[in-house]
Structure formats: C-alpha cells, structure tokens
Amino acid sequence: MELYNSAFGKNVSFVHPAYFIISGFIGLPNMMFYYVFLFFVFIISVLGNTSVMAVIYLDHNLRTPKYVAVFNLAFVDLLGSCALVPKLLDIFLLNHYYVPYNECLTFLFFCYTCLSMQALNLVALCYDRLMAIMFPLHYPVKVTHKIMFSLIASFWLFAVLAVLIAVGLLTRLSFCKSVVINSYFCDHGKIFELACNDNFPNLVIGFLLPFLILWLPMGFILSSYVCIGYALVKVAAAKERVKALKTCTAHLSLVAIYFIPILITFTLGPDIHPNARIINLSLTSVFPPMLNPIIYVLYTQEIRLSLKRILNFTRQAKVIAK
Template sequence: MEFFNSALGKNITFVRPAYFIINGIVGIPNVKYYYVFLLFVYIVSLLGNTAVMTVIILDHNLRTPKYIAVFNLAFVDVFANSALVPKFLDIFLFNHPYIPYNDCLAFLFFCFICLAMQALNLVALSYDRLMAILFPLHYHVKVTHRFMLSLIVFLWLFAITVTLTAVGLLTRLSFCASVVIKSYFCDHGPIYRLGCNDITPSHVIGSVLANVVLWFSLVFVLATYCAIAFALSKISTAQERVKAFKTCTAHLSLVAIYFLPLIFVYRFGGTVHPNIRILSLSLTTIILPMLNPIIYVLQTKEIRNSLRKLLKIRGQSKISAKK
C-alpha cells in the first residue's frame, strides 16, 4: 500500500484508527434467529459446493470447459461464504463489533474479490451457453479447456486488481471523525464516506467496480440471451427449441437469483429503511452460494447422473467390504 501513499507526498499525516466498529443492523427484534439461520445456510452451502467440486474432480466426463466454470463458481462460493459468514456471526451473534484497521481492509479485500467473481463467473457461463447454442458443431473448437482456463484466470486477475486498487485508495484516507461502519461487513462505500480528506478517488473506483462488475456483467448476460433467443427462434421444431433452452435453465436461475435483488436494492435502496437494505444484501450474498449447487444438481442432468454413479459405486464398495 506504500505506493498509494508515497504518490501523495511524504509530509502528509494520515489519521488511521486502531479499529472500526461494524454497526449495520440495529433495532431489529429477535435478530439472533436470523444469524442462526445464516449459520445453517453457511453449513449447507459449504457441503453443497464441496460436493459439486468433488463430483467434477472425480468424474472424468465432467472435465469439460463448461464444468471448469461451474467448478470455479463452486470454489468462489465456498471462498465467499467462508470469508464473510464466520466474521459476520462473530460480529453480530457474539457481539464483537470492533475490528482492527488492517483486518478490516483485509476482510474487505477478500469479500469484494469473491463478490466480483460471482458476477464475472456468470459472464463466463453465459458465454459458454452462447457458443453452445449458436455454434453447436464448432463448440468444442471455439470453447476449449485452454480458452476457459485462460478466461477464468483473466477474470480472477481483473477482480484482484480492481479490488486491490480500491483497498489501496482507502489507505490514503484520514478517519478523524466517526469509525462506525453502517454495514454488515467492512463495506467499501460506508468506509470511504467516513474519510475526512478527499474521497473522490475512492468514490470513482467504487463507481467503476459497481458499473463494470455488476452492470457490465448484467448487460453482457442479457445481450447473450437475446442472441440465444434469436438463434432458438430459427430452430424448426418446438421440441428442439425446448431441448436447447433446457441447457440454459440452470444458468438463467443463477442470473435471476443474483441480479434481481441487487437491482432492487441499488434502484430503491435510498427509499427503504437501512436495515431492509442490509438484510436484502446479506441474504443475496450469503444465500446465493447455497442455492448454486442445489440448482446445478436439480437442473443439470450430467451432475445428477454423476452423483448417482458415484453413490452407486460407493454403495457397492461398502457391500464388498462387509463381505
């Protein structure tokens, strides 16, 4: 972080607090039941996404470009909830709202990388579906293992770079007034608004993060499905159209679950109570990783078949061991 501060001059003194106070959810009766519910969600998410990753690793038939992106999504979901939920519960359920300055920035860094990758991974999956529908005969030539791995690595590097820049710019802020963060984690916007000096760079990078990661991802996905819908309209029989569309239903479900609550919060967030906004955002970011593996298991035939095959093999091995 020295780079960001040295660029401003050596004689500038920054007022950095020893800690921040997370104080996002206040005045809600019986809110501890909500935190216990989130603990249940976290456990289910951890088990479900681990199961999806295990199936993809063990079944050689699932080692395709599409399932490289699905594996990455499951990994991101485990990473995201593991970065967010334990600290969330420690802060609110066990009443430890004080978080050291450096720990808060690290907390922000890991949470924002995961949140960005959740959106960007949906872009990778939508591109995969676009190529599969538009170019079914050339799909394996256009979307190779190398291409998908390169795309995933690029998205990770992009998410890390923009998040590191956002966190780095926070280190040039002086916090000479309040240290109370009105959010459910070390959120970028509520932190930089506490700064006493020029917050313009942090505001700009925050806008870039929101527009590029959230809105660009949404526009890209919508444009992709417009192209898919146009391609499906040219298929001669309704049965073939339905069959082709079914390959997109799991991904479409994830897109709707991820983007619709966020659009609502960012569109009407200024007119609703802060507690409703925080609860909506926390539910979106925490419940989505639990739903992802459920959706893929229920709606993706290949994963269902792989699970049955693996469970059958495991059951047969247990019977053989007993004999």
C-alpha cells in the first residue's frame, strides 16, 4: 500500500484508527434467530458447494469447459461463505464489534473479491450457453478448456486488481471523527464516508466498481439472452426450443437469485429503511452460495446422474468391504 501513499508525498501522514466498530445489526430485535438462520445457511453452503466440487472432480465425464465454470462458481461461493459468515457471527453473536484496521481491510478485500467473482462467473456460464445455442456446430471450437480457463483467469485477475485498488485508496484516508461502520461487514462505501480528508477518488471507485462488477455483467447477460431468444424464435420445432431453454434454466435461476435482490435494494434507494437495507444486503450475500449448488443438482441432469453413480459406487464398496 506504500505505492498509494508515496504518490501524495513522503511527508504526508494519514490518521488510521486502531479499529473500526461494525454496528450493522446492533439494536435490531430478535436477531438471535437471524444468527441461527445464518449458521444453518453457512453449513448448507459449505456442504453443497463442497459436494458439487467433489462430484465434478471425481467424475471425468464432467470435466468439460462448462463444468470448469461451475466448479469455479462453487469454489467462489465456498470461499465467500467462509470469508463472510463466520466473521459476521463472530462480530455480532460473540459481541466482537471492534475489528482491527488491517483486519477490516482484509475482510473487505475477500468479501468484495468473492462477490465480484460470483457476478463475473455468471458471465462465463452465460458465454457457454450463448455459444451452445447460437453456434451449436462451432461450440467445441468456441468453448474449449483453454478459452474457459483464460476467461476465468482474466476475471480473477480483474476482480483482485479492482478490489486491491479500492482497498489501497482507503489507506490514504484519515479518520478523525467516527469509526463506526453502519453495515454488517467492512463495507467500502460506509468506510470512506467516515473520512475527514478528501475522499473523491474513493467516491469515483465506489461508483465505478458496481458498474464494472454488477451492472456491466448483468447487461451482457441480458443482451445475451435477447440474442438467445431471437435465435430460438427462428427454430421451427417447438421441441427444440423447449430443449434449448431447459439447458438455460439453471443459469437463469442463478442470475435471478443473484441480481434481483440487489436490483430491488438499489432501486428502492432512500425509500428503504436502513435496517431493512442491511438485512436485505446480508441475505443477498449469503443466499446465492447456499442456493447455487441446490439449483445445479436439481436442474442439471449430468450432475444428478454423476451423484447417483458416485453414491451407488460408495454403497457397493461398503457391501464388498463387509
């Protein structure tokens, strides 16, 4: 982070607090039930995403470019859940509201990187569906392991660098007044609003990041499905349309689960109560990692068949062992 600070001169010093206070859920009634709910959501997320990753890894039939993206999504969901929920429960359930300065920035980095990668991974899965339906004959050439790995690697690089810039800009802020963050985690926007020096660069990155990691991916996904819909209209046989749409069901469900709650929260804006906003955003963070593996198991025939084969093999191995 010295690179950012050196740009402002060697004699410039910034007032960094020893800690921040996370106040998001403090004072809200009946929150104990919500913490228990979050704990069960976390357990389901860990078990579900670990299972999906294990199935894809163990079944060689699933080692296709599409399932490279599915595996990465499960990994991101697992990492995001482990980064957010245990710390959230530690803060509010065990009353550890005082989060050290460096720990808070690290917490922010992992949460924002995982949230960014969830949206960007949906773009990779959308690219797979777009190529499969728009160019079915050229699909094996347009969606290869090399292309999918390159796409996902570039998304990781972009997400990490973008969030690192946001975190780096926070280190040049001085906090002379309040250190109370009115959110459920170390939220970028809520942190730079507390600064007592010029926070304009942070304000710019605060507008730019959502555009790049939320609205731009959503725009690409929506425009892709417009193209898919136009291509399906040209298909004469109704059976073929239904079959093609079924292959998009899982992805469309993931997109709806991720983007609709965010759209509702941001659209309502100032009309939504601050406490309701915090609850909505926290649910938006924890629900997709829990539901994504369930959706892929329910809607994807290949994963269901693979899961059955693995379970049958396990049962047979136990019978033979006895």
